[in-house]
Amino acid sequence: MLPLLLASSSVYRRQLLDRLRLPFTCSSPDIDEAHSPDESATELVRRLSLQKAQALASSHPQHLIIGSDQVAVLDAKILGKPHTFDNARQQLLDASGASVSFLTGLTLLNSQTGKYQTDCVPFTVHMRPLTTQQIERYLHAEQPYDCAGSFKAEGLGVSLFERTEGDDATSLVGLPLISLVTMLINEGISIP
Incomplete structure (x- = not known):
């Protein structure tokens, strides 16, 4: 088996990949993640x-290199990572009582052959109607400023759903394991 490399510095993706009980290393790629004009969210990820x-x-x-990228989409608008309390509060106010689509792009690249498999895995979260107080309590408790959509589904964020x-469901956290397992099997890796 070729060594497995996760092209990410994300703790969340690392924790998900650990579930497969395969040895892997991580390295963070340095790429421009800007959205190209006229590019759909699916094409972007x-x-x-x-x-x-x-x-x-x-x-x-x-x-075998695993690349993954995720965006949240609300009313056809791509939501980035909020980075600040104010941005996160606004994202959650906008999402209150609405549906947010999460699109996770996944690639498995065999760097020896140059061949790759790519997928986009959708997942939708239907949000509860939220008050400003609920949102602020949540943000103070979990501080999800590095998460698309401004919540951590693997934590207290599930209370907003x-x-x-x-x-x-693993696609919501940023690494769709069901699709990844299929790709790994296609590369001849036995799981479990």
Whole structure:
């Protein structure tokens, strides 16, 4: 088996990949994550997941490299990571009582052959109607400023949900394991 490399510095993605009980290392790719004009959210996450994997291919020439990227979409608008309390509060106020779609791009690149598999896995969160006080209490408790959509689904953020909809709940956290397992099997890796 070629060594497995996660092209990410995300603690959340690392924790998810740990579930597969495969040895792997991590390295953070340095790419421009800007949204191109006229590029759909799906095209964006597919492109960025591939670019993240490709950015590490020359320094890891005999690896299976996992690239992933995620955006949240509300009313056809891409939500970035909020980075600040005020931005997060506004994102959650806008999402209150609405549905937020999370699109996660996933690429598995065999840097030895140059062949890759790419997917985009959607997942929808239907938010509860939220008061400003609920939002502020949540933000003070969890500080999800590095998370698209301004919440951590793997933590207290689940209390903001009315329901969820999708084929792979791990995609909501940023690494769709069901799709990744299929890709790894296609590369000849036995799981479990």
